[in-house]
Amino acid sequence: MLGVGAVEADALxxxxxxxxxxxxxxxxxxxxxxxxxxxxxxxLGAERPDGKRMYDHAFVVLAAASGCAAGHPxxxxxxxxxxxxxxxxxxxxDRDACAEAWDRAWTTGEAYRGANSNMHAVEAFLAxxxxxxxxxxxxxxxxxxxxxVHRHARANEWRLIEHFDVxxxxxxxxNRAHPADPFxxxxxxxxxxxxxxxxLLTLAEALPEAPAWVRVDAVALFAAAVREGxxxxxxxxxxxxxxxAGQPLVRTRMHWVLAEAIAxxxxxxxxxxxxxxxxxxxVWWEHADAVFLDREHGGWRxxxxxxxxxxxxxWPGKPDAYHAVQATLLPRLRASPTIAExxxxxxx
Numbered sequence: 001m002l003g004v005g006a007v008e009a010d011a012l013x014x015x016x017x018x019x020x021x022x023x024x025x026x027x028x029x030x031x032x033x034x035x036x037x038x039x040x041x042x043x044l045g046a047e048r049p050d051g052k053r054m055y056d057h058a059f060v061v062l063a064a065a066s067g068c069a070a071g072h073p074x075x076x077x078x079x080x081x082x083x084x085x086x087x088x089x090x091x092x093x094d095r096d097a098c099a100e101a102w103d104r105a106w107t108t109g110e111a112y113r114g115a116n117s118n119m120h121a122v123e124a125f126l127a128x129x130x131x132x133x134x135x136x137x138x139x140x141x142x143x144x145x146x147x148x149v150h151r152h153a154r155a156n157e158w159r160l161i162e163h164f165d166v167x168x169x170x171x172x173x174x175n176r177a178h179p180a181d182p183f184x185x186x187x188x189x190x191x192x193x194x195x196x197x198x199x200l201l202t203l204a205e206a207l208p209e210a211p212a213w214v215r216v217d218a219v220a221l222f223a224a225a226v227r228e229g230x231x232x233x234x235x236x237x238x239x240x241x242x243x244x245a246g247q248p249l250v251r252t253r254m255h256w257v258l259a260e261a262i263a264x265x266x267x268x269x270x271x272x273x274x275x276x277x278x279x280x281x282x283v284w285w286e287h288a289d290a291v292f293l294d295r296e297h298g299g300w301r302x303x304x305x306x307x308x309x310x311x312x313x314x315w316p317g318k319p320d321a322y323h324a325v326q327a328t329l330l331p332r333l334r335a336s337p338t339i340a341e342x343x344x345x346x347x348x
Contacts (some may be wrong), residue, residue, distance in 0.1 A: 006134040017067050017074050020060060026052075026182035029105050031085050032060050042104070051110075053101045055183070058120035061086060069340035075132075083128060083137075086121075095168060096143035097121075112171075113164040115148045119192060122199050123338075126206055128218065128348045130341040137200050138206050142214075145203060149196055149217050158224035159246060160196065172244060179241065180250050187241040187249045190229035191257030194264040197221040201267045205336035215271065222264055226280070229257070235306045237287065240314065252314055253304040255292050259286055259323035266331035274305070281331070288327075300324045 010299060023040035031052045035043040060082045067075030078180050090098045098244045101110040112292035122141040129137040152170065154159040163174035163184065179186040204210040228246045229238045237253040238261065262284045269277035291308040292300045302318050305311040326339070332341045 061124035066340035193225035256323035
């Protein structure tokens with residue numbers, strides 16, 4: 001499917017783990033840099049210069065857990081180190097969620113808490129539980145979901161709130177001047193409703209006794225995303241964000257939103273047996289085929305305007321294959337275990 005064989009895949013795996021153990025790792029202060037140049041020096045960013053973000057560390061955990069599933073001998077040590085950093089630097093037991101960011105030396109934390117980084121913490125924690133067998137990571141994933149989705153999104157007509165202060169009080173006006181920010185846009189991000197819906201189903205299947213609200217909330221988030229995101233401005237596709245009244249805000253069409261919708265529809269179709277989700281699954285693949293798949297240059301067009309023309313207002317170029325690949329993998333797998341472990345058990 002990806003055009004690589006076992007030998008090439010092994011080489012890519014080894015390269016990725018070596019990069020995380022080498023130039024991307026902060027050998028002075030611990031943790032990982034978001035970006036380094038060819039010489040291994042941290043690339044400074046405007047928002048958090050040379051800092052440490054939970055968002056990035058969640059993906060280190062996910063990569064290491066995936067390496068464990070693939071059987072690479074260096075992966076368990078990397079996973080143990082990454083989980084230790086998360087435990088000591090990001091996990092806040094008094095809030096049952098993760099902090100957002102620190103400076104490079106771990107001396108000053110950012111006075112902000114984000115649903116996005118915590119969503120990816122849920123994804124990473126579920127993978128870590130599969131890799132280590134430690135149930136506490138699933139318990140923590142449940143606590144995060146309870147806070148972000150069951151407490152805040154449910155009380156907000158399922159318009160998932162993304163931005164909070166350190167005490168997890170919603171900051172509804174955050175980034176009003178930057179509605180198309182790639183990581184922290186103002187308003188509610190429709191694609192995350194689908195992503196959370198899918199992750200809730202993984203959580204429900206992974207837990208020995210999942211609370212009933214986990215599956216109920218997954219269904220409600222999906223329904224809200226369809227209602228307020230799909231063709232919301234009268235044009236084909238999903239809008240990027242909506243305001244707090246559910247009206248379209250940023251009308252850009254993002255490939256990752258459609259990919260997450262496809263994955264969520266497949267997961268809910270399997271979980272509920274309802275043909276409605278299968279219908280959406282087919283509709284959205286047809287839409288992807290019609291406007292997003294780039295048959296000239298390969299991959300998916302990452303961003304389109306409301307008229308389905310390529311644009312670059314949020315994400316220039318094609319910076320990730322993560323969501324598109326998952327849209328092809330997840331419909332073939334059960335909700336739990338997580339992707340890499342499921343492929344290992346399937347012999348793939």
